[in-house]
Amino acid sequence: MLLAKQIAGFLSKTGKDDLYKVEKGVLVKVLLNKVVNTEVLAIGGGGAGVTAAIGAARKGAQVTLVSKGKVGNSGNTIMIGGSYAMDGHSAYYKFGIKEADKELTKDILFNQIVRDSFYLSEQDIVEQFVEESPDIIYEVKQWADQAGQKFIFRKPATWNMSGNAMGKALQHGLKQEDVEIIEDVIIVDLLKDGDKVCGAVGIDIYSGEIIQFNAKAVVMGTGGYQPFTLKNTNSDMTGDGVAMAFRAGAQLADMEFLLYLVTCLEPNEVKGSILPVFFVFNPNFKYRVTDANGDEIVIPKELKEIEVKSELGKLIELYYYGKCVLEGRGTEDDGVYFDFSDMSEDEIDDMFEDLIKSFLTEVYKDGFYHGDDVRAYKEFCKKHKRVKIGLGNEYTHGGIVINEKMESSIEGLYAAGECSSGAFGSNRVADAVVEMLVQGIRAGKSAAEYSKNKEVNPCNKMAQEIAKETLRYFENKKGISAVEANLEIERISDKGLSFFRTEEGLDQAIAEYQQLEEKMNNMVLKSKSRLYNYEWIQAIQAKNRLLCAKLSAIMAKERKESRGMHLRADYPLVDDDNFLIRHIAELRNGVINLSTKKPKVTKLEIPKGGKTEYIDYILNNEMGLENISYEEER
Amino acid sequence: MKFEVFRFNPEVDDKPYYQSFDLDITKEDRFTVMDVLNAIYTSHDSSLSFFSHSVCNHGICGRCSVKVNGKVKLACTFMVEEDLVIEPRTNRVVKDLIVR
Numbered sequence A: 001m002l003l004a005k006q007i008a009g010f011l012s013k014t015g016k017d018d019l020y021k022v023e024k025g026v027l028v029k030v031l032l033n034k035v036v037n038t039e040v041l042a043i044g045g046g047g048a049g050v051t052a053a054i055g056a057a058r059k060g061a062q063v064t065l066v067s068k069g070k071v072g073n074s075g076n077t078i079m080i081g082g083s084y085a086m087d088g089h090s091a092y093y094k095f096g097i098k099e100a101d102k103e104l105t106k107d108i109l110f111n112q113i114v115r116d117s118f119y120l121s122e123q124d125i126v127e128q129f130v131e132e133s134p135d136i137i138y139e140v141k142q143w144a145d146q147a148g149q150k151f152i153f154r155k156p157a158t159w160n161m162s163g164n165a166m167g168k169a170l171q172h173g174l175k176q177e178d179v180e181i182i183e184d185v186i187i188v189d190l191l192k193d194g195d196k197v198c199g200a201v202g203i204d205i206y207s208g209e210i211i212q213f214n215a216k217a218v219v220m221g222t223g224g225y226q227p228f229t230l231k232n233t234n235s236d237m238t239g240d241g242v243a244m245a246f247r248a249g250a251q252l253a254d255m256e257f258l259l260y261l262v263t264c265l266e267p268n269e270v271k272g273s274i275l276p277v278f279f280v281f282n283p284n285f286k287y288r289v290t291d292a293n294g295d296e297i298v299i300p301k302e303l304k305e306i307e308v309k310s311e312l313g314k315l316i317e318l319y320y321y322g323k324c325v326l327e328g329r330g331t332e333d334d335g336v337y338f339d340f341s342d343m344s345e346d347e348i349d350d351m352f353e354d355l356i357k358s359f360l361t362e363v364y365k366d367g368f369y370h371g372d373d374v375r376a377y378k379e380f381c382k383k384h385k386r387v388k389i390g391l392g393n394e395y396t397h398g399g400i401v402i403n404e405k406m407e408s409s410i411e412g413l414y415a416a417g418e419c420s421s422g423a424f425g426s427n428r429v430a431d432a433v434v435e436m437l438v439q440g441i442r443a444g445k446s447a448a449e450y451s452k453n454k455e456v457n458p459c460n461k462m463a464q465e466i467a468k469e470t471l472r473y474f475e476n477k478k479g480i481s482a483v484e485a486n487l488e489i490e491r492i493s494d495k496g497l498s499f500f501r502t503e504e505g506l507d508q509a510i511a512e513y514q515q516l517e518e519k520m521n522n523m524v525l526k527s528k529s530r531l532y533n534y535e536w537i538q539a540i541q542a543k544n545r546l547l548c549a550k551l552s553a554i555m556a557k558e559r560k561e562s563r564g565m566h567l568r569a570d571y572p573l574v575d576d577d578n579f580l581i582r583h584i585a586e587l588r589n590g591v592i593n594l595s596t597k598k599p600k601v602t603k604l605e606i607p608k609g610g611k612t613e614y615i616d617y618i619l620n621n622e623m624g625l626e627n628i629s630y631e632e633e634r
Numbered sequence B: 001m002k003f004e005v006f007r008f009n010p011e012v013d014d015k016p017y018y019q020s021f022d023l024d025i026t027k028e029d030r031f032t033v034m035d036v037l038n039a040i041y042t043s044h045d046s047s048l049s050f051f052s053h054s055v056c057n058h059g060i061c062g063r064c065s066v067k068v069n070g071k072v073k074l075a076c077t078f079m080v081e082e083d084l085v086i087e088p089r090t091n092r093v094v095k096d097l098i099v100r
């Protein structure tokens, strides 16, 4: 007893009394360093989390917003490289924007989202998107104005802006509400009281302290996941929220649909930039796309026309460039070339300067796209006459199953933004930025309403268990490192889960993920210090990333057809007879349970399709929301 | 190229020290300081702390800054052309290159 007290006294002097305490005369490790009590806990500092916090606060709830990064300066929200839009009719009539194209009505937008999804959208979620989005879009635009951020209007009713400006606008909106903000804390798992979610446990990344959050309702706004080597996303994107919701018993869906986008592979300093997107739709930008041998990859004219008018172009590029890589004609890092060899240096100069002047300087400082030096890139293109372009995984359609109120399948848990699923089915053409805002604000309101008059029982025992599990990494003696685990996830995903999938490749990926999962039970850390120990954070993230990638491969294997952003080399047809369904995964007694669900139809009947060639399907189904704002100058 | 990196873990070190890492890269590899730190972390010493969570890697978030040869620069956009000394941005060090 005395000894324990003496040790405690010594620890207090050395400033380590937060790690140990005396309990019944024995010195025990303190597992939880801090407790936060709230009503609505919003997780995620991107657009979904911020608007959820605002929505809940406006309904009178006590709100805490916790984020792995800084609020309004983290997640894919700050990576935004383009725009967001509302229907032109609302812009014109409701907000008096005279330049807006009033012919683009809510009905047209609704129909287009559903068609572009290959009819896998949940139509009640799309209705919520279309009906409720104009207000929040306009409000965010006003926050941007007040915060001195540039949001530039273009037809039909689109605003171009940078992710940085969007983040600043969100921070401005949040400042006006009474919300407790906790940053640089990674949530590791949800707390449950019986069947109800009642909080979460997180780690302060800087101090290593473990925090228990008690809440009546939780809104997940943690964004997507990205399992590949090539990254155009923020390093936050490890699927934490999706994975922890799954562990807590929530249903996930559509995990097989990963969206790809043209992304720089070189020069090294801009690797991961999505700058080439601007080459695609800028009418003055000329290039030929070639394979590694210099042979042109030809996209048929009808599709080329869609590519420059609609973000459906992403899917067309995936199909044609992906096919080139599949046939072994791609670069060694699975890319293609944008070739300028039939142009003079002056022509290349003019083309880049036009892009900089007519588009990029609207939003970025002269010569830059975000912080990347476009003129240095131009010099590289002039010198080499061609530049390698890859397909980077920008967005995940899949995630937590929600309804139109953003309720998940378990009580007390809500989800919004990229970590949810259902709005865009197998292929998103409308804005993910709108998804995060319109779902965030609704999720916050729903969570606040639910939490009224609810009592919570603090789940102390479960919090202790999670904390103990989280700290277990420090005790592991032998095993693989988090660095190795992540490299292995990327290797398996690049090989088996990438653009064109096969039964054999997916079987192998699933088997390899499973072997890796076992090895990852004993990840080791080099530093035993909890202070900004990224290896520790990475170990926790790797488990989530692996779980998401594995579920993605499992659903991709089930889907023996090609649809939207899921392409199968061995099942090239769109098969409406058998696959107008969503795949759902759920954990039951520790085992992954798979089922299917038909998407809800509210307005647009699903056509009886049969089996169709993929490209014919695109051409014959009135696809391609026209949302690229350069068109007017063509 | 050679990189002298500031190290300090207040839990175990009495005072800061510099650790030297040799990487087999040239100017033509067009590495950024972030690439260098990642290469050290991945292949040499995973106990090195530098800004790694919430990384945009394209000069957007402004959170990755370190002192490069005495001047504060964004690690993710600063191009490496010679041997460098890499230090924390301020003296409020949490660990290694991480400051509060």
Ligand SMILES: Cc1cc2nc3c(=O)[nH]c(=O)nc-3n(C[C@H](O)[C@H](O)[C@H](O)COP(=O)(O)OP(=O)(O)OC[C@H]3O[C@@H](n4cnc5c(N)ncnc54)[C@H](O)[C@@H]3O)c2cc1C
Residues within 6 Å of the ligand: A043, A044, A045, A046, A047, A048, A049, A066, A067, A068, A069, A070, A071, A074, A075, A076, A077, A078, A079, A080, A081, A082, A083, A084, A185, A186, A187, A188, A221, A222, A223, A224, A232, A233, A234, A236, A240, A241, A274, A394, A395, A416, A417, A418, A419, A430, A431, A432, A433, A434, A436, B054
């Ligand atoms: C390069 C790029 C460009 C894009 N451009 C566009 C565009 O022009 N238009 C468009 O519509 N869409 C675009 N998108 C997609 C869009 O940006 C995202 O889908 C959207 O921002 C997601 O918002 P979100 O709030 O759901 O998630 P995010 O913005 O990703 O935010 C997630 C938040 O959760 C936090 N978080 C994650 N895990 C945890 C955890 N365990 N604990 C606590 N917090 C956690 C993160 O720190 C972050 O704050 C782009 C995406 C990329 C990658």
Ligand code: FES
Residues within 6 Å of the ligand: B054, B055, B056, B057, B058, B059, B060, B061, B062, B063, B064, B065, B074, B075, B076, B077
């Ligand atoms: S990581 Fe964001 S600015 Fe460098």
